[in-house]
Amino acid sequence: MKTFIVGNWKLNFNVGEASVYLHKIQRKIANYRDVEVVVAPTALCLQPLSLQLDRSKIKLAAQNAFYRDFGAFTGEISFAELKGLVNYCIIGHSERRYIFHEDDKMIAKKVAAAIRNGIRPILCIGEIESERAFGETADVIKDQLFGGLSEVSVEDISKVLIAYEPVWAISSTKDAKIATPDEIAEVVGLIRENLKEIYGAKIAEEVPILFGGSVKPTNAGAYLTVPGVNGLLIGGASLILDEFVDIIETAKRVK
Numbered sequence: 001m002k003t004f005i006v007g008n009w010k011l012n013f014n015v016g017e018a019s020v021y022l023h024k025i026q027r028k029i030a031n032y033r034d035v036e037v038v039v040a041p042t043a044l045c046l047q048p049l050s051l052q053l054d055r056s057k058i059k060l061a062a063q064n065a066f067y068r069d070f071g072a073f074t075g076e077i078s079f080a081e082l083k084g085l086v087n088y089c090i091i092g093h094s095e096r097r098y099i100f101h102e103d104d105k106m107i108a109k110k111v112a113a114a115i116r117n118g119i120r121p122i123l124c125i126g127e128i129e130s131e132r133a134f135g136e137t138a139d140v141i142k143d144q145l146f147g148g149l150s151e152v153s154v155e156d157i158s159k160v161l162i163a164y165e166p167v168w169a170i171s172s173t174k175d176a177k178i179a180t181p182d183e184i185a186e187v188v189g190l191i192r193e194n195l196k197e198i199y200g201a202k203i204a205e206e207v208p209i210l211f212g213g214s215v216k217p218t219n220a221g222a223y224l225t226v227p228g229v230n231g232l233l234i235g236g237a238s239l240i241l242d243e244f245v246d247i248i249e250t251a252k253r254v255k
C-alpha cells in the first residue's frame with residue numbers, strides 16, 4: 001500500500017500564496033511512486049491550482065463539501081462540482097464536527113456523496129480529551145466509524161481512507177498534547193477491529209489509516225512506523241514548505 005501524506009491547509013493561503021507554494025513544492029519533490037502527496041487548500045484555490053498541478057507529483061483534496069449535488073443550498077459547494085478538480089475530500093474533520101456541528105449522519109451522507117462523484121473520502125475520527133479521560137475512546141471510535149461509514153457498501157469501502165485524529169493532539173486545540181506511538185497503535189487496532197466487524201477481515205487490512213495530530217518532521221518517522229498506520233494528515237506543519245517536504249522525504253525513506 002502507498003503511504004499517504006496529506007496537508008490540510010485549513011483557512012490559510014489565498015490563491016496567490018497557494019499558487020506560489022505549489023510552484024515551489026513541485027520543484028522540490030519528485031514523482032514518488034510509493035508516496036501519495038496530497039494538499040487540501042481552500043475551496044476557492046482548487047480551480048486555479050488544478051490548472052497548475054503536476055498530478056504525477058501531487059494531488060488535490062477539498063476540505064469539505066455538501067452532500068447534495070445541486071439545488072437550493074445557499075453558500076454550499078457540491079461534490080459534483082469538485083469532480084475532476086480533486087481526487088480526495090477530507091470529511092468529518094474535528095473542526096467541522098465541533099465548530100460547525102456536523103454529526104455522524106451528515107458525515108455519512110457526505111462520504112456517500114464523495115464516492116458517488118468519484119472522490120475518495122478521508123473520513124476523520126477521534127476522541128476529545130475528556131472522552132479519553134473517561135475511558136470512552138473505544139466507544140467514540142466505534143460510533144464515529146459505524147456512523148460515518150453507514151452508507152458505504154462493501155464494494156465501495158476500498159475508496160475510503162480513515163484518518164485517526166485525537167482532537168487533544170491537534171496543534172490548534174488549546175493545550176494540545178503529543179500522542180505517543182503506543183496510544184496511536186492501540187486506537188488503530190480498534191479501528192481495524194471495527195472495520196473487520198463491518199466489512200470482513202481482508203478488507204479491514206486494506207483500508208488506509210492515517211494519523212493526524214501535531215505531526216512534525218521530528219516525529220513523522222516514529223508515527224509512520226506505528227503498526228497499521230499508512231500515512232499522515234498534517235495541519236500546521238503542512239503550511240511550512242520545508243517542514244512538509246521533510247515529512248514527504250521521511251515517508252519515502254521509511255517506505
Ligand code: PEP
Nearest residue numbers: 170171212213214235236
Ligand atoms: C489537523 O487539524 O488535521 C491537524 C492534524 O493539525 P495539526 O497537524 O496542526 O495538529
